Amino acid sequence: MSEKSQKLIIQFLTKQASFVELEALSIWLENPKNEKEFKSYIKLNYAIDFNMKQFDTARSKKELQEFMSQELRIRPLRKIRKLSKYAALLIIFLGIGYLYQSNYFSTAPEFIIPPDSITLQLENGDIKVIHEDGSSDVQDAQGRVVGAQNGTQLVYSSSHSKEELVFNTLTVPYGKRFELQLSDGTKVYLNSGTSLKYPVKFIDGEMRQVYLEGEAFFDVTTNKKARFVVNATNLNVEVFGTTFNVSAYPEDSSTDVVLVEGSVALYNENKTSKEGVTIVPGTKGSFIKQQNDITTEKVDTKLYTQWMVGGLVFRNSNFEAISKKLERHYNVKIVNSNLELSKEVFNASFKEESIDIILNYFKNSSNLEYEIKENTIYIK
Known part of the structure; x- marks a missing residue:
């Protein structure tokens, strides 16, 4: 199924589809x-199984007629034929229990978030789906515009005033990447499977703190009056103005910080920056979770930032760790039965490269055997 068709279905189910989009969906559904x-997609992604025996045809037709009556009051007459065609298609194709049972025509719809969506959680808890091919404004609880999204970039404004910290949370699913510019001009590049909690507006003169789960590259705006701290669960990364990469996936055995420019201090939650470890450019600092200790080593920083341009680099990595990175990068599930x-x-x-090319590399270098079924890779 094409991405465009999936988007139409999602907009239909979440009741966000425009009249034009509803018409496009009805035309698409004419093909058996x-x-x-459509039925397979709904069953797979939303655990909804169709049962014609449970479908109340009479009541659904009544609901559709009421819907049509409301639409015809506000639609031009030339749309009547198209609307009738759409309603007929709904009865034929979608009249299988879902519309009536899910109360599709309710004025208070339940919002369904597609599992592969980039999402933005606002200060009041509302969740907004970010469409990578679209653009929109980001508003606060009072309806004031605090930022704007254009494609794969979200930029917050520094012009609005805030007397207290208000946080948004941006979440990027597996298989996708996204860019974020904070209110102070700091740029953050988020890798797949990453969530970042950050203030809509930093308070002048106070510490700038964000909360990371996953992997991100930071280009921090210099401000000697306000230190910048990345909280990566049990590790704090403190800077004033620099560029660095933080990998802090909860399932990994370590949290890694690779410094490209500037200087950063690494310290765990029970210490201060003065008690931590300071690293210089070209260094990787790793917080070993099991040992509760920080180690450092010289590295080629380019190897740890290739993900920003779609690349993957493995250095002295076991296949178990590689599998986790492949799952995030390509949004697949890997089931490995080969313990050795x-x-x-x-x-x-x-x-x-595609996932097939990468799997073939491992197949040729270690006699790996694999089989792909839908979105799952089985390694024998």
Whole structure:
């Protein structure tokens, strides 16, 4: 199913579809193959199974007629034929229990968030889906515009005034990346499977603190009066103005900080920056979770920032760790039955190759056997 078709279905189910989009969906559903794909998509992603025996045809037709009556009051007459066609298609194709049982025509719809969506959680708890091919304003609880999204970038304004910290949370699913500019001009590049909580507006003169789960590259705006701290669960990364990469996935054994420019201090939650470890450019600082200790080593920083351009780099990585990165990068699930392979160590670099090319590399280098079924890779 194409991404465009999936988007139409999602907008229909979340009751966000425009009249034009409803018409496009009705035309698409005229193809029996598309009807079958529609049913499979709904069942797979929303755990809704269709049952014609439970469908109340009479009541659904009544609901549809009421819906049509409301629409015809505000739609031009030339739309009547199209609307009737759409209603007929709903009865034929979608009249299988879902519309009536889910109360589709209710004035208080339940919002369904697609699992592969980039989301923005606002200060009041509302969640907004970010469409990568769209643009929109970000508003606070009072309806004031505090930022704007354009494509894969979200930029917050520094012009509005805030007397207290108000946080937004941006979440990027597996298989996607996103860019964020904070109110002080700091740029953050979020990798797949990442969530960042940050203030809508930093308070002048006070510490600038954000909360990271996942991986992100920071280009921090210099402000000697307000230190910048990245809280990565049990590790704090403190800077004044610099560029660095933080990898803090909860399932990984360590939280890694790679410094490109400037200077940063690393310290755990029970210490201060003065008690922490300061690293210089070209250094990777790693907080080993099990040992509650910080180690450092010289590295080639380019190897740790290739993900920003779609690349993947593995250095002395066992296949178990590699599998986790592949799952995030390509939004797939990997089931590995080869226990010996899990501990095998590899060194490899890939640019924007497909998952098939990467799997073939491991197949040729370690006799790996695999099978792909839908979105799952089975390794034997």
